[in-house]
Amino acid sequence: MKAGSNLEKVLTAGIFAITGECGPPRGANAEVVREKAKFLKGNVDSVNVTDNQTAVVRMSSLGASLILIQEGVEPNLQMTARDRNRIAVQSDILGAYALGIRNMLCLSGDHQKFGDHPEAKNVFDLDSMQLIQTVKKMRDEGTLINGHKLDGAPKMFIGCAANPFADPFEFRVYRLANKIDAGADFVQTQCIYNLERFRKWVDQANDMGLLENVFLMGGVTPMKSVGMAKYMKNSVPGMDVPDEIIKRLQGVPKGDQAKEGIKIAVETIHQLREMKGIAGVHLMAIEWEERVPEIVEMAGMLPRPVL
Amino acid sequence: MRLSYPTNVKVIQVPCTGRVDIIHLLKAIEEGADGVYVAGCLEGECHYLAGNLKAKKRVKYVKKVLEEIGMEPDRVEMFNMSSSEGPRFAAVAREMTEKIKALGPSPVRSNS
Amino acid sequence: MIVGERKPLGDILDMIKDYKKVLVVGCKGCVTVCNVGGEKEVGILASSIRISRKKDGNEITVDERTLERQCDPEYVDQLKDIVSDYDAMVSIACGVGPQFLAERYPDAAVYPGINTQFMGGALEHGVWAERCQGCGACLVHNFGGHCPIARCSKSLLHGPCGGSSGGKCEISKDVDCVWHLIVEKLAKQGKMDSLRKLVPTKNWSTSRDGGPRKVVREDLKL
Ligand code: SF4
Ligand code: SF4
Numbered sequence: 001m002k003a004g005s006n007l008e009k010v011l012t013a014g015i016f017a018i019t020g021e022c023g024p025p026r027g028a029n030a031e032v033v034r035e036k037a038k039f040l041k042g043n044v045d046s047v048n049v050t051d052n053q054t055a056v057v058r059m060s061s062l063g064a065s066l067i068l069i070q071e072g073v074e075p076n077l078q079m080t081a082r083d084r085n086r087i088a089v090q091s092d093i094l095g096a097y098a099l100g101i102r103n104m105l106c107l108s109g110d111h112q113k114f115g116d117h118p119e120a121k122n123v124f125d126l127d128s129m130q131l132i133q134t135v136k137k138m139r140d141e142g143t144l145i146n147g148h149k150l151d152g153a154p155k156m157f158i159g160c161a162a163n164p165f166a167d168p169f170e171f172r173v174y175r176l177a178n179k180i181d182a183g184a185d186f187v188q189t190q191c192i193y194n195l196e197r198f199r200k201w202v203d204q205a206n207d208m209g210l211l212e213n214v215f216l217m218g219g220v221t222p223m224k225s226v227g228m229a230k231y232m233k234n235s236v237p238g239m240d241v242p243d244e245i246i247k248r249l250q251g252v253p254k255g256d257q258a259k260e261g262i263k264i265a266v267e268t269i270h271q272l273r274e275m276k277g278i279a280g281v282h283l284m285a286i287e288w289e290e291r292v293p294e295i296v297e298m299a300g301m302l303p304r305p306v307l
Numbered sequence: 308m309r310l311s312y313p314t315n316v317k318v319i320q321v322p323c324t325g326r327v328d329i330i331h332l333l334k335a336i337e338e339g340a341d342g343v344y345v346a347g348c349l350e351g352e353c354h355y356l357a358g359n360l361k362a363k364k365r366v367k368y369v370k371k372v373l374e375e376i377g378m379e380p381d382r383v384e385m386f387n388m389s390s391s392e393g394p395r396f397a398a399v400a401r402e403m404t405e406k407i408k409a410l411g412p413s414p415v416r417s418n419s
Numbered sequence: 420m421i422v423g424e425r426k427p428l429g430d431i432l433d434m435i436k437d438y439k440k441v442l443v444v445g446c447k448g449c450v451t452v453c454n455v456g457g458e459k460e461v462g463i464l465a466s467s468i469r470i471s472r473k474k475d476g477n478e479i480t481v482d483e484r485t486l487e488r489q490c491d492p493e494y495v496d497q498l499k500d501i502v503s504d505y506d507a508m509v510s511i512a513c514g515v516g517p518q519f520l521a522e523r524y525p526d527a528a529v530y531p532g533i534n535t536q537f538m539g540g541a542l543e544h545g546v547w548a549e550r551c552q553g554c555g556a557c558l559v560h561n562f563g564g565h566c567p568i569a570r571c572s573k574s575l576l577h578g579p580c581g582g583s584s585g586g587k588c589e590i591s592k593d594v595d596c597v598w599h600l601i602v603e604k605l606a607k608q609g610k611m612d613s614l615r616k617l618v619p620t621k622n623w624s625t626s627r628d629g630g631p632r633k634v635v636r637e638d639l640k641l
Binding site: 082109111113126127128145161163166171175190 | 572576579582599603615
């Protein structure tokens with residue numbers, strides 16, 4: 001065990017894992033996080049806590065992660081390179097570990113251009129690849145980037161993101177390989193709607209033997225409506241929503257679209273389970289945490305193991 | 308053919324409207340002209356290929372300058388006509404004169 | 420070259436609203452090449468200022484001078500006999516110009532007339548794009564001749580990020596994803612392997628992050 005987190009235990013035991021996601025509130029109201037935690041507790045193995053996702057200011061990932069711990073939910077602390085330089089990055093990792101965080105997801109971060117503070121100065125001292133390397137170095141060598149020996153190494157289970165739907169497609173698998181070389185223990189992908197393209201990418205990864213060294217979790221986000229599907233297709237860069245998905249949602253009465261969206265998500269989970277090299281799913285029910293229990297149930301993934 | 312056009316229009320001949328620069332148009336305004344327009348060949352018929360298109364862009368630029376300093380951009384205009392179109396030349400001169408009359412005298416002249 | 424854009428006229432007029440005699444100072448360097456601060460633009464700005472002030476019945480004398488360069492003391496010096504004739508100077512050189520004028524003529528009121536943008540080049544007539552951020556440790560050779568520091572919106576040394584779509588950057592369909600270009604170029608050259616290597620964290624101390632920089636060439640000093 002590298003970190004001994006619940007997520008690491010489940011994945012290492014070879015159990016098909018499921019992680020959830022919790023977006024912290026735009027405010028200091030801890031109750032919002034506690035409320036979300038209720039729906040996630042016992043239904044997923046660990047919960048990603050987003051770090052000012054889409055560059056919109058929210059309660060810090062660290063703060064919300066601690067609330068989850070209080071609620072008995074294991075957090076997966078997301079950290080972007082957008083807002084902190086290497087000094088803040090390393091300091092936050094040390095603090096997070098000291099406060100009980102055992103999983104980290106290393107990201108470059110969405111550019112602030114479309115966030116709520118487009119006038120902000122961006123940092124990007126490191127990129128996601130170097131962020132992974134930094135956590136690994138701190139954990140395995142017990143030193144900072146500069147080689148300084150730490151009094152207490154942060155034993156994190158290191159995650160990263162991968163987007164098989166961004167371009168250029170042929171390069172995507174190499175980027176995954178780089179992240180594994182950098183030190184990623186697990187990978188969570190962008191939301192999968194185009195299973196065909198996803199499968200192609202997984203095949204490439206399998207051919208390169210990459211998935212023997214990393215736990216790959218497929219990203220799933222249930223659609224709430226046709227509107228959401230269209231928005232994801234047209235306005236979210238690097239998102240691939242095939243027309244069939246939109247047609248399928250359009251094919252049912254408006255009141256049933258959410259149900260259909262969940263059905264699609266559950267089907268995707270089943271498909272992922274059958275795929276070689278897939279170790280679990282990352283369920284991102286965006287501002288829809290209350291539906292997580294039923295989705296996990298429908299996917300036949302309950303009860304979650306207690307290890 | 309002799310055509311009458313308003314005598315208030317002072318014609319400055321250039322070999323091609325591509326020779327008309329931003330500063331020329333501005334100078335006219337600065338010196339107190341109420342309006343200034345460029346009469347170029349029809350688009351696509353410039354003897355030097357794109358002279359009239361360049362002029363059009365410069366007119367647009369000067370309009371923007373006027374707008375930025377709080378003057379009516381319509382005091383500067385671009386017209387296209389074929390060199391054989393005498394009547395159109397006269398008509399344009401009348402049209403521009405009407406337009407500028409409606410705007411009134413240039414504040415550059417009346418305030419200084 | 421250094422590329423700039425004219426400040427909105429309203430801003431310039433506002434800066435000099437209390438003055439009666441102003442010198443507009445151009446530069447024959449980069450800003451002449453990018454058509455924002457050369458002799459021609461000096462004339463246009465001066466005329467625009469005069470028109471505006473005449474219009475308001477508040478006439479102003481605006482004189483025009485264009486120096487060989489505003490980033491060399493010897494040329495800035497050429498104004499020494501006339502500076503005191505003016506209430507203010509508007510420099511339309513890059514940001515270096517107004518600073519050099521203000522340093523050389525500590526009593527003069529100096530205003531910047533352009534917004535200095537970036538180091539870049541012309542893509543076509545009238546279109547310029549950023550190419551370099553002056554990081555102080557050039558590494559474009561590792562990236563197919565493209566600079567990820569200046570041209571990737573996130574300055575990623577390992578791209579393209581998950582927002583790269585159809586060759587465009589996640590911030591805008593008008594911005595090329597430089598990482599797409601890098602991958603394409605190296606793939607074509609059969610050098611994809613070089614993108615399988617991890618790049619160490621960049622030393623930003625040679626960049627602006629290390630504080631204001633200075634280059635000293637002992638061999639050239641007098
Ligand atoms: S690597 Fe540095 S010096 Fe080279 S082009 Fe990029 S920013 Fe400029
Ligand atoms: S899309 Fe390309 S250029 Fe834009 S931030 Fe991502 S890697 Fe950089």
